[in-house]
Amino acid sequence: DTAVSQTPKYLVTQMGNDKSIKCEQNLGHDTMYWYKQDSKKFLKIMFSYNNKELIINETVPNRFSPKSPDKAHLNLHINSLELGDSAVYFCASSRFGGTQYFGPGTRLLVL
Amino acid sequence: AQTVTQSQPEMSVQEAETVTLSCTYDTSENNYYLFWYKQPPSRQMILVIRQEAYKQQNATENRFSVNFQKAAKSFSLKISDSQLGDTAMYFCAFMNGDGSGNTGKLIFGQGTTLQVKP
Numbered sequence: 001d002t003a004v005s006q007t008p009k010y011l012v013t014q015m016g017n018d019k020s021i022k023c024e025q026n027l028g029h030d031t032m033y034w035y036k037q038d039s040k041k042f043l044k045i046m047f048s049y050n051n052k053e054l055i056i057n058e059t060v061p062n063r064f065s066p067k068s069p070d071k072a073h074l075n076l077h078i079n080s081l082e083l084g085d086s087a088v089y090f091c092a093s094s095r096f097g098g099t100q101y102f103g104p105g106t107r108l109l110v111l
Numbered sequence: 112a113q114t115v116t117q118s119q120p121e122m123s124v125q126e127a128e129t130v131t132l133s134c135t136y137d138t139s140e141n142n143y144y145l146f147w148y149k150q151p152p153s154r155q156m157i158l159v160i161r162q163e164a165y166k167q168q169n170a171t172e173n174r175f176s177v178n179f180q181k182a183a184k185s186f187s188l189k190i191s192d193s194q195l196g197d198t199a200m201y202f203c204a205f206m207n208g209d210g211s212g213n214t215g216k217l218i219f220g221q222g223t224t225l226q227v228k229p
Contacts, residue, residue: 031215033215033217035217040221041150041200041221041222042219042221042222043202043217043219044219045216045217045218048215048216050215055215056215056216088154090156092156092217094215096214096215097208097214097215099144099146099158099161100158100215100217101158102148102155102156102157104153104154104155105154105155105156107154
């Protein structure tokens with residue numbers, strides 16, 4: 001059973017399009033996260049939700065909008081995609097303050 | 112602001128030998144956690160080991176152990192009996208543990224690529 005899953009695993013799209021990445025965890029955790037890994041493999045947190053409430057919101061363009069319909073899901077919607085959005089996006093989950101477990105990542109390529 | 116530094120971009124080791132990856136961090140907090148994550152070519156981020164700052168004893172997980180030097184703000188990872196499957200990028204990470212709004216924010220180092228040679 002996959003603990004943290006993301007769909008899709010790969011996403012290729014044109015500049016200006018809108019796309020979503022979905023994340024689901026079956027670990028019973030109350031906190032979920034989105035991280036971005038750039039082309040130099042540097043990982044940086046974007047958002048964190050605890051019990052469906054936004055608790056960490058790093059300096060991210062407002063074209064990125066996370067949505068948490070329930071504790072087990074955290075989706076990431078990106079409007080008006082730009083070339084610089086090309087990266088690997090990781091979802092993670094934990095109990096609050098605990099060890100984070102990561103999904104397999106979604107590789108986004110904007111052409 | 113907290114920072115994490117991994118000064119070794121690349122390392123290599125012969126199979127069955129021991130290798131140590133370095134990590135230093137900067138923080139004014141007293142309550143925090145440190146992690147090593149492994150990212151093999153499959154891209155999956157896999158937890159290797161976790162250390163609580165309040166614990167003096169170094170964490171160990173099978174062939175993986177850490178040398179946690181709190182005063183020096185150093186957190187190195189030792190891999191014993193290296194195996195080909197250990198080939199991966201290794202990330203050191205810091206997390207504030209004071210229960211504030213920043214709790215859960217993992218701050219990563221730049222990563223060290225480890226190649227295990229047969």
